[in-house]
Amino acid sequence: MARVYNFSAGPSMLPESVLNRAATEILNYNGSGQSVMEMSHRSKVYEEIIFGAQKLLRDVMGIPDNYKVLFLQGGASLQFAAIPLNLLTGSGKADYVVTGQFATKAYQEAQKYGDIKLVATSKAQNFSVIPDLDPAAFTPDADYFYICHNNTIYGTRWPSIPDTGAVPLAADISSSFLSEPLDVSKFGVLYGGAQKNVAPAGLTVAIVREDLLGRARKDIPTVMDWKTMAENDSMYNTPPCWPIYICKLVLEWIQHLGGLEAMRERNIHKAQLLYTYLDQSPLFSNPVPPQFRSMMNVTFVTGSEALDKEFVKTAAAEGLVNLAGHRSVGGMRASIYNAMPVEGVEALVAFLKAFEAKYA
Numbered sequence: 001m002a003r004v005y006n007f008s009a010g011p012s013m014l015p016e017s018v019l020n021r022a023a024t025e026i027l028n029y030n031g032s033g034q035s036v037m038e039m040s041h042r043s044k045v046y047e048e049i050i051f052g053a054q055k056l057l058r059d060v061m062g063i064p065d066n067y068k069v070l071f072l073q074g075g076a077s078l079q080f081a082a083i084p085l086n087l088l089t090g091s092g093k094a095d096y097v098v099t100g101q102f103a104t105k106a107y108q109e110a111q112k113y114g115d116i117k118l119v120a121t122s123k124a125q126n127f128s129v130i131p132d133l134d135p136a137a138f139t140p141d142a143d144y145f146y147i148c149h150n151n152t153i154y155g156t157r158w159p160s161i162p163d164t165g166a167v168p169l170a171a172d173i174s175s176s177f178l179s180e181p182l183d184v185s186k187f188g189v190l191y192g193g194a195q196k197n198v199a200p201a202g203l204t205v206a207i208v209r210e211d212l213l214g215r216a217r218k219d220i221p222t223v224m225d226w227k228t229m230a231e232n233d234s235m236y237n238t239p240p241c242w243p244i245y246i247c248k249l250v251l252e253w254i255q256h257l258g259g260l261e262a263m264r265e266r267n268i269h270k271a272q273l274l275y276t277y278l279d280q281s282p283l284f285s286n287p288v289p290p291q292f293r294s295m296m297n298v299t300f301v302t303g304s305e306a307l308d309k310e311f312v313k314t315a316a317a318e319g320l321v322n323l324a325g326h327r328s329v330g331g332m333r334a335s336i337y338n339a340m341p342v343e344g345v346e347a348l349v350a351f352l353k354a355f356e357a358k359y360a
C-alpha cells in the first residue's frame with residue numbers, strides 16, 4: 001500500500017524526509033557503526049544528539065535563557081501530577097481552567113495534592129468554546145494557574161494567552177507544540193507529549209522557568225522532580241534516546257522550512273482550506289466559533305451518526321485514514337499537524353465534496 005494521509009490525533013504523521021533520513025541512518029548513525037537505538041546515552045555521539053536537540057528547540061522556539069528544557073517520559077499525563085508535585089508547595093492553591101477532557105484529567109489529578117479551584121469551564125457548551133475569564137475569580141496567592149492551550153478532542157485553541165500577573169502560568173501544549181510562534185516568557189511551565197507534533201511517542205518535553213525549580217514536595221518521586229532532571233541534563237536516568245533523535249530531525253526540518261513563522265503560515269493555509277469548505281457545506285458542519293478554532297484539530301459532523309460512520313469508512317478506503325472523532329465525542333476529526341502536507345488537506349476537501357455530492 002502507498003503511504004496514506006494519516007489524520008490521527010496522535011501518534012501522528014512525521015515528515016517524510018525525517019523518516020527517510022532516519023532510515024538511511026538506522027544501521028549506522030553518522031559513522032558510529034551503530035544505530036541510535038543501540039548506543040549508550042552517555043556516549044559522545046549521543047551527547048551531540050541530545051544537546052543538539054535541546055539547542056535547536058531553544059533556537060526554534062526562542063526560549064529565553066532563564067528557562068530549562070527537559071526531556072522526560074511518562075507522557076503529558078504524568079505531568080498532570082508532576083505540575084502539582086513540583087509547584088504546589090507555597091500556598092498549596094492553584095487555579096484551573098477546564099476546556100476539555102485533558103484539562104479535566106489534569107484538574108482531577110491536582111486535587112490529590114492541594115486546594116484546587118475551577119476558575120472557569122466550557123463544559124456546559126460541550127467544550128466547543130474557550131470560556132471567558134473573570135480575573136476577580138483568580139486566586140491571588142495561587143502557586144500556579146493552569147490551562148490546556150489546544151484542546152485536541154474538541155478542536156479549540158485559546159485565542160490569546162491569559163494574563164495571570166505574578167502567578168506562574170502552566171500550559172499543556174501537547175497538540176499545539178511547534179505549530180506557531182509562542183511567547184515562552186508568558187509562561188512558568190510549558191509541556192507536552194511529543195507524539196502529536198514533535199517526535200514519536202515516548203518523549204515528553206517540559207520548558208520550565210528556573211525560579212520554579214527546587215519548589216517540589218519532599219516526597220516527590222525523583223524522576224518527576226524537574227530540578228533533578230535539569231541538573232542532570234535530562235539524563236538522571238536513561239532518556240528516551242530514539243524519540244529525542246527524531247525530535248532533533250523534526251526541528252531541523254522546521255528550521256529548514258523557515259521556523260515557526262513559516263509553520264504558522266502553512267498551518268493557517270491548511271486549516272483555512274478545511275474550515276472554509278465546512279462553513280459553506282450543506283452537509284458538514286463544525287461546532288466551534290471561528291475565534292476559538294484550532295489550527296491542528298478540525299472537528300466536523302454530518303448530523304447523522306450513520307453517515308459519519310460511512311464517511312470515516314469510505315475515506316479510509318481512499319487512503320485518508322483515522323478521521324473518526326475521539327471515542328468520547330464521535331463525529332469526525334482531522335488532525336492536521338505540521339507534517340500533514342497541504343496535498344493531504346486538499347485530498348480531504350476533494351473527498352468531502354464528493355461525499356457531499358452523493359449524500360447531501
Ligand SMILES: *Cc1c(COP(=O)(O)O)cnc(C)c1O
Pocket residue numbers: 010074075076077078102148150151152172173174175193194196
Ligand atoms: C494527547 C494529549 C494528552 C495526553 O498525552 P499522553 O502523552 O498520552 O499522556 C494530554 N494533553 C493533550 C492536550 C493531548 O493532546
